[in-house]
Structure formats: C-alpha cells, structure tokens
Amino acid sequence: xxxxxxxxxxxYAIVDYQSASDLVIEKxxxxxxxxxxxxxxxxxxxxxxxxxLAQQVNKIDLxxxxxxxxxxxxNSFYKVDxxxxxxxxxxxxxxxxxxxxKNLKVYLYGSKSVTLEKLQAFINKNYPGVQICGIHVDxxxxxxxxxxxxxxxxxxxxxxxxxxxxxxxxxQERWVxxxxxxxxxxxxxxxxAFDFYAGTVKQAPKWMQNNGLEWLFRLIQxxxxxxxxxxTTNSYFIYLFLKQKLGLSKYVQTKxxx
Numbered sequence: 147x148x149x150x151x152x153x154x155x156x157x158y159a160i161v162d163y164q165s166a167s168d169l170v171i172e173k174x175x176x177x178x179x180x181x182x183x184x185x186x187x188x189x190x191x192x193x194x195x196x197x198x199l200a201q202q203v204n205k206i207d208l209x210x211x212x213x214x215x216x217x218x219x220x221n222s223f224y225k226v227d228x229x230x231x232x233x234x235x236x237x238x239x240x241x242x243x244x245x246x247x248k249n250l251k252v253y254l255y256g257s258k259s260v261t262l263e264k265l266q267a268f269i270n271k272n273y274p275g276v277q278i279c280g281i282h283v284d285x286x287x288x289x290x291x292x293x294x295x296x297x298x299x300x301x302x303x304x305x306x307x308x309x310x311x312x313x314x315x316x317x318q319e320r321w322v323x324x325x326x327x328x329x330x331x332x333x334x335x336x337x338x339a340f341d342f343y344a345g346t347v348k349q350a351p352k353w354m355q356n357n358g359l360e361w362l363f364r365l366i367q368x369x370x371x372x373x374x375x376x377x378t379t380n381s382y383f384i385y386l387f388l389k390q391k392l393g394l395s396k397y398v399q400t401k402x403x404x
Contacts, residue, residue: 184234312340
C-alpha cells in the first residue's frame with residue numbers, strides 16, 4: 147500500500163527508487179494501464195496555478211517526489227523521513243534495469259528523432275534484455291482524435307509493457323493522465339531523461355543535485371528559455387512553503403493511502 151501526502155494540492159507518493167520501480171514493473175508485467183510522473187517544483191507550481199492541470203495530475207497513479215525541495219517540504223510538513231528524492235532520470239534507470247532482467251518491451255514516446263535514435267542506442271547498449279518495440283517522434287502539438295486513436299492502437303499492438311514519455315512538463319503529465327485506461331502499459335512521464343541519456347543535454351554535477359541546485363545548472367545551460375520559469379515557480383514555491391509553515395495556507399494537509 148502506497149502512502150500519499152498532499153503538497154500544495156498534489157498527492158505525492160511516499161516512495162523511494164526501489165519501491166517505485168518495483169511497482170512499475172509489477173504493473174508492466176501485467177500490461178496494466180498505469181501512470182507515473184516524477185513531478186518537481188515546476189510541475190507542482192504549474193498545477194497550483196492551473197486547477198484543471200492539478201486534477202489531471204492527480205489522476206496519475208504514482209506521483210513521485212522529484213526534486214530536493216519537494217522532499218524537504220514533505221519531510222518538514224509530514225515527518226515522512228524521505229532519504230532522497232525520486233528523480234525521473236534515475237527512476238528511469240531503475241525501471242530499465244529491472245525491465246532488462248524481465249525482458250520487457252519498452253516504447254519511446256516524444257522528443258525529436260535524433261534524440262530518440264541516441265536514446266535507443268543507449269538502452270540497447272546498457273540494457274540488452276529490453277526490447278524497444280516502438281518509437282514515436284513528438285508532433286510538438288496535440289494529436290487529433292484520429293491521430294490519437296492510431297497512436298494508442300500502435301502502442302497496444304506493439305505489446306509494450308512500459309511507455310517512456312518525454313514530452314516536457316506539463317504536456318507529458320497531461321498525456322499520461324489522458325491515456326489511463328487506453329494504453330495497456332505502465333506510462334512514465336520522465337521528461338529530461340530522454341535528453342540526458344541521449345547525450346543531447348548535460349546533467350548537473352551530483353553535488354548540485356544533492357543540494358537542490360540542479361535548476362541553477364540548467365538555467366546556466368539555457369538561460370533564455372528557463373529564466374522566467376525558475377524565477378516565478380521557485381519563488382512561488384518558497385512563498386507557499388513559508389505560508390504553510392506559518393499556518394496561513396489554504397492548502398489542507400491530508401493523509402491518503404492507496
């Protein structure tokens with residue numbers, strides 16, 4: 147049974163890499179429709195600002211605490227003793243390692259063709275027991291109903307056990323939420339994992355990751371694209387944290403299990 151705690155409207159699962167990846171593999175082996183997202187501060191605050199997005203995100207079966215600030219906040223409010231965040235790219239490796247041992251089929255959905263080709267090569271080299279059963283290059287727009295129906299059929303006909311979804315936040319979360327009960331596989335919204343393991347984007351040094359400074363590394367890499375995101379979302383996260391810590395928040399802290 148997975149424990150969940152509400153943080154600023156989103157029901158985070160209290161899990162670690164081991165328990166989260168075990169659950170994904172359990173569902174994947176059964177070809178059970180199951181949604182996972184690794185939601186960091188950016189996705190959380192976007193959900194706070196957009197109630198429709200929050201409702202969609204909360205439909206996802208497993209929302210893991212990606213990002214050290216998320217972990218720190220959950221530990222502060224709930225004393226859940228999370229020892230580490232559950233970072234999407236690292237969770238992806240745990241899932242691939244276990245899928246490799248089970249010879250499971252993996253489908254890659256999203257991103258550019260060059261990124262997908264390099265990601266497939268990375269998986270083939272490091273996890274030879276994993277069968278890449280399909281690749282879908284992102285249209286960088288939402289599919290028409292006819293296109294979406296064809297996408298679903300293609301994924302299900304491939305026999306995929308796991309669909310790795312790299313469309314960027316929050317597009318990937320919306321996609322996973324909208325395909326629950328339609329795609330017969332475990333769907334993981336893992337975002338930057340595609341670029342990291344394809345080698346098209348550098349990861350932050352470990353010390354920056356551990357100290358919650360990965361946003362700064364990414365900002366230095368892509369200042370023009372990311373400065374507004376981090377200025378607004380990080381600042382608002384701090385505001386909400388302090389407001390709740392002082393007992394002034396409208397967000398109700400609830401305990402849920404599933």
